[in-house]
Amino acid sequence: MSQIVSVQRHLLATQSNHPDATGDLTALLWDLTLAFKLINAEVNKAGLVNLYGLDGDRNASGDDVTKLDRFSQDTIFRMMDHGGHLCCMASEEEREIIRIPAEYPKGKYVLSYDPLDGSSNIDANVSVGTIFAIHHRVTPEGTDGTEADVLQPGSALVAAGYVVYGSSTMLVLSTGDRVDGFTLDPSVGEFLLSHPNIRIPSRGAIYSVNEGNENFWDANTRRYVQWVKSGGPGAYKARYIGSMIADVHRTLLYGGIFLYPRTFRKDPANGECKLRLLYEAGPMGWIVERAGGIASTGERPIVDLVPTHLHERCPVAIGSPDDVAEYLAFYRGER
Ligand code: AHM
Ligand code: MG
Secondary structure (H helix, E strand, O other): OOOOOEHHHHHHHHHHOOOOOOOHHHHHHHHHHHHHHHHHHHHHHOOOOOOOOEEEEEOOOOOEEEHHHHHHHHHHHHHHOOOOOEEEEEEOOOOOOEEOOOOOOOOOEEEEEEEEEOHHHHHHOOOEEEEEEEEEOOOOOOOOOOHHHHOOOHHHEEEEEEEEEOOOEEEEEEOOOOEEEEEEEOOOOEEEEEEOOOOOOOOOOEEEOOHHHHHHOOHHHHHHHHHHHOOOOOOOEEOOOOOHHHHHHHHHHHOOEEEEOOEOOOOOOOOEOOEEHHHHHHHHHHHHHHOOOEEEOOOOEHHHOOOOOOOOEEOEEEEOHHHHHHHHHHHOOOO
């Protein structure tokens, strides 16, 4: 029979592979998993306690904020502000960086997160999730963190992961070497290792993109999707949930490609992007790469982008290496 391994045990085992580790990152991740359990409990009972629906506010990117977005944002902040591991935080829901209150010690890490990705779907009971990314600070230890600590590329990540609050709740986590999945056992409130060392299939049979935007894509992306639909790489299915966390999670497990290309709707010259580099594209791309996949903007690896501001967005092509390589060949006009 296979061993039962909790996320805590797994983190300690991972830490022991790094003799120079102080345990700080392990403790930080530990705290985060408690925040995820609290959010999970709330997401599960949302319908019962009237937490569904809008909060009447707009977030830093101009989207409507739902009550569960607010709850998730507050929970992560209240869990992480006083542990002494972080110098500051940044969230999709907050316009500016989130400072650690003056009375608490400032740590050596910085946390960026999307507290509840896909939340526009929540009233229909569609899977939503939390995405998180952890960098080492670049400013002097012991001081307040600044934007410089947050504005780092995916390639400098120390750890990242996401939680899907779904039919079962799952935490997918990497501290760099490999990607592991933990399923929450609600009867004991523990994340248990269920998907050790996840590797993305080299090719899938699913493409995932919002085809409602097709008329506003660049011509090469249109040609690629037409090619897939006409059986180019084989018989492919379309799957699009509209919740990045769920679409990328499926792509990680089953293979295939998830696209959110630039759309040329409002700005015909430059186009516009939907997904945020720091809170969505960067960490999800880094995880998929750690599992053997590719994450590209079309022009370059997503993890190479150095954000110039907190709410920067970028185009996204994420998935199985063979599928994304084909998309990139189309995108560059080589096919
Ligand atoms: P959100 O963070 O406001 O929920 O927006 C991000 C979501 C992603 O989860 C998803 O991939 C994308 O928006 C869907 O966009 P669209 O509705 O344009 O297809
Ligand atoms: Mg989001």
